[in-house]
Amino acid sequence: MTNSVRNIVNNPHEMPPKTLIRGATILSMDESIGNMERGDILITGSTITAVGQNLDADGADVIDAANMIAMPGMVDSHRHAWEGQLRRINPNATCLEDYSNATHFSFAKYYRPVDNYVGNLLTALGCIDAGITTVIDNSHNSRTAEHSDAAVEALFDAGIRAIHASGAPVAGDWDKAHWPGNWQRLQEKYFKDNPDSLVTLATMAQLEPELWAEARRLGLPIVTEFFGALMADELGPLHQQGLLGPDNIFNHCTSLPDEGWQILREAGVRVNVCPRSDSHYGIEDGMYAIEAAQRHGINPGFSVDNETSYSTDMFMEMRVAFYLQRVMGMHQRHTCGSKDALTTLPASQLLKSATLYGAYCAGLQDKIGSLTPGKQADLILINANDINLYPSGNTFGALFPKSIQRAKLLIIV
Structure with missing residues (x-):
């Protein structure tokens, strides 16, 4: 066909x-x-x-x-769509520094608005071609209003269902007066009078309460790159102040202690994990966090993260998840003698992570x-x-x- x-x-x-x-x-x-x-x-x-x-x-x-x-249709809960034209430029990367050197600290600094458009369009069409019908676009290279507009318009033109999480760049020069006012500008320009749009708006921000407050004033979800071992200590104070909630979407969540998972569960924070990204770039312990999440009653979605080192294929994401879980379980049983070794995830559950649980992460469980x-x-x-x-x-x-x-x-x- x-x-x-x-x-x-x-x-x-x-x-x-x-x-x-x-x-x-x-x-x-x-x-x-x-x-x-x-x-x-x-x-x-x-x-x-x-x-x-x-x-x-x-x-x-x-x-x-x-x-x-x-x-x-499958749901990619976390993708940096602007990097579409940088596909597979860095297959041998072994750490986040390798990834950042190939993106944020090099090409990203010189992106024009048209480059944001091309990257988002390539990513969105690639998702559709791979059976991924919904993507949360983590757009952390919106240097000007024109860059943001180009990224959003590419998603509309592709015809995909998408949540565009607009965020400030990581490196280089950008229009700092553009943040955080860009969120309201985008909302009013593209989304205010378009309630049935396949493309909707979110925000991308780290653990920054001031930015979160602005996102919440606008009623927008908040996407955060969250590395558990490095950032776990900040969860307690945020939770005590009532600053964590179901409008938070956390990516990765690697190496997070049990206390941190308990906070995420209590607050209703939505979570996605990255089987290939976490292992490919050696993020913290290199193991994606599905077992810890499920142990605390959270069913995370799966995400590709980026295509600079591998493909957009969500079936490959599931296969990597299956084998990583199996290998780690065998290692714990045979080498460490652990009675609580990781259990192999059945294929049916992996498919739910790529569909139903991804929809929950996107807040679209009532629609898809x-x-x-x-x-x-x-x-x-x-x-x-x-x-x-x-x-x-x-x-x-x-x-x-x-x-x-x-x-x-x-x-x-």
């Missing part, structure tokens, strides 16, 4: 169109619906209205999904992340007849060797 993207737009003066996806293998990510060897999905306008077998849909546009796997009636029809179909999937004896297992380029239909509404 050739790639295509369907953007379904309702005309308020007409009956909403119906689309029936018939005969797919369904991975719903919804426990009340479950999974189906063969099932149908009915979409009315932009909303999933039924998931089941032998659905009746007179007048619907029927998509024959026999030998296809239907699942929610599962094939649930009432949610938006944000889903992908994967061709199970591809030679590297056939035969598909276990649908979850079939997805793990898969790179889905050239084998999908995306429906983003």
Whole structure:
């Protein structure tokens, strides 16, 4: 099947169109619906209205999904989209300094607004091509208002669902009068009169209460690069002052002590983890933090972080997560004799981290992340007849060797 993207737009003066996806293998990510060897999905306008077998849909546009796997579009909970044209320039990086030298301290300083546009457009289209239909864009290279506008407009032009988290640059010169007023300017220019937009606004700021206060005045989520061992001591005072809440989104959360996880859970902070980034760049102990998060009742989303050393493929993110967890568990059991060794994560749970839990991290769990009636029809179909999937004896297992380029239909509404 050739790639295509369907953007379904309702005309308020007409009956909403119906689309029936018939005969797919369904991975719903919804426990009340479950999974189906063969099932149908009915979409009315932009909303999933039924998931089941032998659905009746007179007048619907029927998509024959026999030998296809239907699942929610994947969610990348943390991506620096402006770096799109810097893909794989630094494959041998071993630390954050290597990453920063290849981005913040070199190319980033010379980015023009058009470069922000190109980076965001490449990243967004690459996400769509890889079955990632939603991305939280951590935009920490917005040097002027024009840079910010270009980044936002690229997301609109790509047609992806995105949360644009606008943030100040890390190095070089930029218009410092532009911050933090840029957030309100962007809100009024692009989002105030556009409540149904696929692109929404957030802020990007470190542990800076003054900036957080401005973000909250505007009602915007706050995205923070959070490295647990380095920043854990700051959590207690922030929590005591009531400055942590569900509008916080923390990336990484590596090496965070139990006390810190307890604070994040109590405050309702949303979390994503980075299996490849944390290990590739040796961030703190190099191990992504899913086990600690789950032990404290938090199910984090997965994120790619950046593409300067590896690909945009979320299935690869899941595979790395699976094997890192397995290797660390074996090491703890056989070398350290630990009775509390890490357990292997099942494929179904990894897929939830890339879909449903990513939607929670983005604050979009009521709209996307599962094939649930009432949610938006944000889903992908994967061709199970591809030679590297056939035969598909276990649908979850079939997805793990898969790179889905050239084998999908995306429906983003």
